Structure formats: C-alpha cells, structure tokens
Amino acid sequence: MSEASSGSRAVSPEAAADTADLSRRMAEIAARSQRLVRDFLARQQAGMGAAGIGDPMAIGAAFFALTARMMADPNRLVQAQIALWNDYLTLWQRTTERLMGRPAEPLVEAGPDDRRFRDRAWSDNAVFDFIKQSYLLTTRYIQSAVKDVGGLDDHTGRKVDFYTRQFIDAMAPSNYVLTNPQVLRATLESRGENLVNGLQNLLDDLERGKGRVAVSMTDMAAFKIGGNIATTPGKVVYQNDLIQLIQYAPTTETVHRRPLLIVPPWINKFYILDLRPENSFIRWAVSQGHTVFVISWVNPDERLSGKSFEDYMREGPLAALGAMEQATGEREANVIGYCLGGTLLSATLAYMTAKRDRRIKSATFFVTMVDFAEAGELSVFIDEEQLHALEERMAEKGYLDARDMHTTFNMLRANDLIWSFVVNNYLLGKQPLPFDLLYWNADSTRMPAAMHSFYLRKMYQQNLLSQPGGIVLGGVKLDLRKVKTPAFMLSTREDHIAPWRSTYAATQLYAGSARFVLSASGHIAGVVNPPGSKYGHWTNDKNPSSPDDWLAGAQQHDGSWWPMWADWVSQYGGGDVPARQPGAGKLRPIEDAPGSYVTVRADC
Numbered sequence: 001m002s003e004a005s006s007g008s009r010a011v012s013p014e015a016a017a018d019t020a021d022l023s024r025r026m027a028e029i030a031a032r033s034q035r036l037v038r039d040f041l042a043r044q045q046a047g048m049g050a051a052g053i054g055d056p057m058a059i060g061a062a063f064f065a066l067t068a069r070m071m072a073d074p075n076r077l078v079q080a081q082i083a084l085w086n087d088y089l090t091l092w093q094r095t096t097e098r099l100m101g102r103p104a105e106p107l108v109e110a111g112p113d114d115r116r117f118r119d120r121a122w123s124d125n126a127v128f129d130f131i132k133q134s135y136l137l138t139t140r141y142i143q144s145a146v147k148d149v150g151g152l153d154d155h156t157g158r159k160v161d162f163y164t165r166q167f168i169d170a171m172a173p174s175n176y177v178l179t180n181p182q183v184l185r186a187t188l189e190s191r192g193e194n195l196v197n198g199l200q201n202l203l204d205d206l207e208r209g210k211g212r213v214a215v216s217m218t219d220m221a222a223f224k225i226g227g228n229i230a231t232t233p234g235k236v237v238y239q240n241d242l243i244q245l246i247q248y249a250p251t252t253e254t255v256h257r258r259p260l261l262i263v264p265p266w267i268n269k270f271y272i273l274d275l276r277p278e279n280s281f282i283r284w285a286v287s288q289g290h291t292v293f294v295i296s297w298v299n300p301d302e303r304l305s306g307k308s309f310e311d312y313m314r315e316g317p318l319a320a321l322g323a324m325e326q327a328t329g330e331r332e333a334n335v336i337g338y339c340l341g342g343t344l345l346s347a348t349l350a351y352m353t354a355k356r357d358r359r360i361k362s363a364t365f366f367v368t369m370v371d372f373a374e375a376g377e378l379s380v381f382i383d384e385e386q387l388h389a390l391e392e393r394m395a396e397k398g399y400l401d402a403r404d405m406h407t408t409f410n411m412l413r414a415n416d417l418i419w420s421f422v423v424n425n426y427l428l429g430k431q432p433l434p435f436d437l438l439y440w441n442a443d444s445t446r447m448p449a450a451m452h453s454f455y456l457r458k459m460y461q462q463n464l465l466s467q468p469g470g471i472v473l474g475g476v477k478l479d480l481r482k483v484k485t486p487a488f489m490l491s492t493r494e495d496h497i498a499p500w501r502s503t504y505a506a507t508q509l510y511a512g513s514a515r516f517v518l519s520a521s522g523h524i525a526g527v528v529n530p531p532g533s534k535y536g537h538w539t540n541d542k543n544p545s546s547p548d549d550w551l552a553g554a555q556q557h558d559g560s561w562w563p564m565w566a567d568w569v570s571q572y573g574g575g576d577v578p579a580r581q582p583g584a585g586k587l588r589p590i591e592d593a594p595g596s597y598v599t600v601r602a603d604c
Contacts, residue, residue: 084141091133098126108136116174116415121181128181131173139168155383162380169414175422183427190429197429205425214403215421217442222434226594229436230271232283234593235582236296238323241304242315244296244595245323247582248282252289255580256573258332258361259291259324263317265340266297267405269443269598272524273338275436279530281562288566289573290334291580293324295341299445299600305398307448309347309455310473317348321359327585334362334572338527339498340455342368346506347465349485350478362572364488364565366527367498370480371466371505372459377412377496382460390456394449402444402602412496417441437524446602466509484512488568490561492519492526493538504547514543515568516550517561529560537561 087107094104110117110132117123122132146164147157173179177187177195186194201216208214223229234248262282264270273281273294285292295316300307307315317335325331337345342365349363369375375382394400410417424430432438464470469477487510491500500518507514519526520535529535538554557564583589 080141080145084137087137087141088134091130091137095126095130098129106133108133108140110136114415115420116172119182121185125181128179131179135171135173142168155379158377159380159383162377166411166414169419172415172419175419175427177427180423180427183423186428194427194429198426201425201429201431209403212403215418216425216432217417217421217435218432218438219434220439220442223436223439225271225599226592229276229439230274230594230598231277232274232280232286232593234292235589236591236593236595237327237582237587237589238320239590239595239597240315240319242298242300242307242312243320244298244590244597245320246294246296246593246595247324247327247587248286248292248294248593249582250291250579251287253579254576255289255291255578256334256570256575257330257577258334258572258574259293259328259330259580260285260569261317261320261324261333261335262292262294263320263335263337263341263345264295264297265338266312266445267340267447268445269440270294270296271594271598272437272440272528274594275440275528279528281528281530284530284562285566288570289576291328293320293327295320296595296597297445298597299402299602300399300448301446302398305394305449308450309344309458312344312451313348313351313473317345323587327582327587328580329585330574332359332361332574334364334569335360336364336366337368338366339368339523342366343370343455343459343465346370346480346483347471347473347478349483350480351473351476353482353484354476354479360485361574362488362569363485364490364569365503365506366490367492367495367503367523368489368506369459369498369502370509371502372463373466373505374499374502375460376499376502378408379460381408382456384461387453387456387461391449391453394447394452398449400447400449400452402446405447406442406444409497437528444602466505480506480509481511483510485510486512486572487514488565489514489516490519490527490565491516492522494520494522495526497523501547504550507543507550508545516540516543517564518551518554519561529562531560531562533560535560537564539564 091107094107097104106123106129110122117132121128123129142164143161146160177183183194202213205214205216206212208216232248234246236244237247238245262270262273264273274283277283282292282294297316298304321333324333335345337343345363345365346368349360352358352360372379390400393404421432425432458464458471462470465478466480468479468481471478487506489503489506491498491503493500495503504516507516518538519529520537521529526535536556536558537560538551538556540550540554542550542553544550544553
C-alpha cells in the first residue's frame with residue numbers, strides 16, 4: 001500500500017526539527033512564567049504592591065445587594081437564563097450551517113467602535129466567529145440582568161454596572177492566547193517568539209511598577225519634555241510652592257492688551273496643550289496675538305500634604321494674576337480653566353466677585369464641571385466607604401499616589417487603555433509605538449491629601465460648589481449665581497470624565513452671558529482640536545434649561561472650534577499694544593520654558 005493511500009504521511013526531518021524547536025520554546029516560556037509568578041508573589045508578600053482603587057469591601061457590598069435583589073425575583077432571573085439558552089441554541093444551529101458550507105447571518109455583532117474583533121478571522125473563521133458571538137451574547141445577558149434588577153439605589157446600581165463591565169472586558173476572548181486568532185497566528189509564525197518577547201515586556205513592566213504591573217502604552221524614551229514636546233518658546237517668570245508661571249514669547253508685532261492665563265488641571269501636566277507645534281493650543285493662541293501665561297503645577301510630595309483647595313486658589317490663579325501684572329503692567333486678564341482647573345477658576349471667580357475684584361474680564365471653561373449632580377462614571381468611586389479607604393491611604397504618605405489616579409482614569413476606557421496594550425505588549429510581544437498623547441497620559445501627578453479630600457467630598461460627594469454658600473474659601477461663602485463674568489464653555493460630546501450634559505448645567509448658574517459650544521470626540525481630542533482637524537462642533541445662540549433641548553436646536557459646523565473662540569475672546573482683549581517679551585517687565589526670567597516643575601515624574 002502506498003504512503004498516499006494509507007492516509008498517513010512521514011514527518012520530514014525539517015518538520016520534526018521545527019516541532020522540536022517550538023516545543024523547546026514553549027518549555028522556555030513555561031519555565032520563565034513560573035519564575036515570573038514566584039517573583040510576583042514574593043513582591044506581594046513583601047508588601048511592595050500598591051493598594052487598589054476603592055474599597056474592596058464596599059464593592060463587595062454592592063454586589064451583595066445586587067444578589068439579594070436578584071434572589072427576591074427568581075422568575076425574572078430564570079426567564080433571562082432561558083432566553084440566553086435559546087440564543088445559544090440558535091447560535092449553535094447557525095454555526096453548524098456555516099461549518100456545512102451554508103450561509104448564516106450572525107446572531108449578534110460587535111459594535112462599530114469595538115476594536116477587539118477587527119481581525120478578519122473573527123468573522124471569516126466559523127470557530128472564532130462562534131467564540132466571539134458566544135462572548136457577546138453572554139455579555140449582553142450579564143449586562144441586561146444587572147440593569148434590569150430593581151430596588152437598588154442609583155449609586156449602587158452605577159457601581160455594580162461599572163465593575164460588571166470591568167469583569168466582562170477582562171474576560172473577552174481577545175485577551176487570551178488560545179482564543180485570539182491574531183495571537184495564535186503570530187505564535188505559529190514566530191515559533192512562540194512573540195510570547196517570549198511578551199513575557200519579557202511583562203517582566204519589565206512589573207519591575208518598573210515595583211511589583212505592580214504598570215502597562216506600557218508608548219515608547220517613553222521617544223519623548224523629552226522641552227525637546228520634542230512642550231517646545232513653545234517662553235520663560236518661567238514666577239514660582240512658589242505650587243506653581244511655576246510661564247510667559248511665552250510673542251510671534252506677532254502687536255498683542256491684545258489683556259494677557260491670557262491658562263489654568264490647567266493639576267491631575268495632569270499642562271503640556272497637553274503644547275504637545276507638538278501642529279496641535280499646540282498654546283502656540284496657536286500666541287499666534288493669535290495673546291500674551292499667553294500658563295500655570296505649571298508642582299508634582300507634590302509629602303512636604304505639601306497640608307496644601308488645601310484654598311491654597312491652590314491663592315497660590316495658583318490669584319498669585320498668577322498678581323505676577324502677570326508685574327510682568328506686563330496690565331491688571332486685567334482673560335482666563336482659561338481646563339477640567340479641574342476650570343472648577344478652580346469658577347471657585348476663584350465666586351471668591352473674587354465677593355471681594356469686588358473684577359480683574360478677570362472673560363472666563364473660558366474647557367470640559368469643566370461645577371454641578372456634580374450627574375458626575376458620570378467617576379462617581380462610582382465616590383461614597384463614604386471608598387473615600388474613607390482613600391483617605392487612609394493618603395494619610396500614610398501625605399498624598400494620593402499618581403498610579404492610583406492613572407489606573408482610575410484608564411478603567412473608564414479599559415478596552416482602549418488597558419486591554420489593547422495587554423494584547424499588543426504581552427500576547428503579540430510588540431513594543432508600543434511612540435505616541436505623544438499617551439506619553440502625556442502616563443505622566444501623572446500626585447494629589448496632596450488635604451486638597452484632594454476636600455475636592456472629592458465637597459464637589460463630587462456633596463455637590464456644594466453649585467449651592468450658594470455651600471463652600472467657604474478664605475472666609476468667603478461662594479455663590480456662582482453672582483458671577484457676572486462673560487463665559488465661554490467648551491464641552492465634548494463623548495467625554496467620559498466630564499459628561500457634557502453635566503457641564504452644561506453651568507449655563508444655568510452664572511449671572512453673566514454664557515456661550516456654550518459642544519465639540520465632537522472626547523475629553524482630550526475634542527479640546528486639542530486645531531484648525532484642519534476632522535472633528536466638528538455644535539453651537540446654539542440660546543441656552544435652554546435642558547441640554548437635550550440645546551442640542552436639538554444646535555447648528556453643526558465642520559472643523560475646529562478654536563477660531564470661534566478666538567473671535568469670542570478678542571472682544572475682551574482691550575485693544576492692541578506692542579508685543580511683550582518675557583522678562584521685559586518687573587519679573588526676571590527664572591529658567592526657560594517648560595520649566596522644572598513639569599519634569600518631576602511620579603512614574604505609574
């Protein structure tokens with residue numbers, strides 16, 4: 001009987017060698033994995049791992065409440081399980097039809113923005129299509145079961161929904177070697193080299209995180225602050241414990257008489273507005289004839305643990321306004337506040353209004369919340385149990401570790417900011433690509449204990465800033481309803497940190513005129529949106545009480561909102577004067593921009 005007719009085929013020496021080589025590599029991976037686990041456990045036992053986000057007991061209590069409510073209505077749970085079982089039977093039937101060569105419509109499909117299943121094998125291969133659809137059906141079932149449970153208070157419901165989604169995202173088949181076709185293909189083509197490289201990447205990230213996996217999102221060595229990012233020319237002209245104040249060099253012969261102050265959030269570094277020349281809002285504002293000043297916040301350590309929210313107001317925008325007057329001779333200014341910097345700006349305006357201080361002639365708010373009644377997904381971390389646990393951790397060092405903040409924000413977009421890099425770095429064994437925005441995202445800062453506790457409790461938990469007299473700073477009861485400063489409010493439609501419907505509430509608070517503009521995209525891309533960008537924006541000359549009514553009557557525009565803002569703020573420019581050079585006034589330059597405060601890292 002011939003070899004062909006016998007149904008068997010002799011293994012060639014080359015194939016045998018390839019198989020042996022692959023086996024050796026798999027054995028190497030297994031051995032190194034064991035070493036990794038031992039090392040990780042040793043570090044955890046030594047207490048080198050950082051505490052997680054929130055209080056695990058509080059999270060467990062939320063799911064206990066969910067279970068209790070589910071058990072109170074078992075019929076609903078049984079009906080949901082029967083529906084899921086029927087969906088599985090239908091999926092089995094359609095998969096069988098595909099395996100027999102007949103066409104079959106998918107029972108469920110991933111959303112258009114779901115990048116996890118973009119590899120063609122997820123649809124072309126019947127087995128992987130079955131795995132994908134099984135996951136999506138189960139996801140739909142779990143999320144529906146959680147959302148349909150009645151009797152939970154709003155906060156518990158949001159917490160359960162959020163952490164359920166974290167579990168679902170983590171269990172996606174794309175996150176595992178044997179159920180990701182792209183990873184399997186790379187493993188076969190490279191004879192397991194991708195897994196060896198991925199293991200090394202994991203070891204490196206574990207070492208960098210001091211026992212806690214700090215997932216690399218970009219090539220950190222590809223960027224240098226002041227070298228190829230944050231390069232707009234200027235000088236640090238003032239500094240105190242909390243800020244360095246940067247004055248940028250003009251690029252026009254004349255400038256608006258009133259300078260422009262930018263107050264960024266202290267949760268992140270200011271250079272999100274000065275990444276590269278082509279997308280730098282700071283450089284662009286200078287080109288529009290503004291004398292631009294920017295606050296660069298310190299990256300605080302235990303020595304600044306007692307700094308309060310009031311200190312951030314006094315040593316931040318109030319100190320900057322005084323320094324700007326010395327630098328330019330001009331007492332009045334236009335001010336921008338970004339996110340948390342905008343929340344501080346609103347509080348400062350209320351304080352100055354009570355003091356009859358009218359130096360700020362216009363206020364621009366980028367993605368800023370002042371009414372925290374609907375604070376979005378960040379509110380899942382804000383309850384008494386979790387705040388108490390957070391305050392205990394801050395008390396140990398005097399500040400909130402930057403890694404905690406970094407992880408919190410990444411969890412809001414876990415598939416994009418966590419799991420996509422797990423697949424790329426650890427399963428495919430690739431190095432992350434250089435990306436300036438992700439470099440900035442990884443450059444987080446610490447939070448002084450006193451300030452951060454005040455902010456979370458007074459703003460997020462109690463929502464006192466929006467209440468007349470709810471917050472007292474410097475002996476002054478703040479009342480946003482008395483602020484008459486003209487305001488430009490920029491929000492973004494897909495913002496997961498400051499939801500635009502929440503930021504819109506400010507239009508109903510201030511006593512002065514308010515111009516609300518909604519940009520496409522999210523918290524960063526919608527703001528860092530230079531002319532020529534693909535993202536458009538919406539405007540409405542009226543500010544009805546309902547944000548949905550505002551959107552229904554809004555007009556859509558193509559392109560960036562930056563030129564519209566430039567036209568709006570120019571009416572408060574106070575006329576033109578000769579351009580001012582940093583150091584030409586009463587303040588001598590301390591060092592070149594971007595300064596030294598911004599270069600202090602708190603690696604995460």
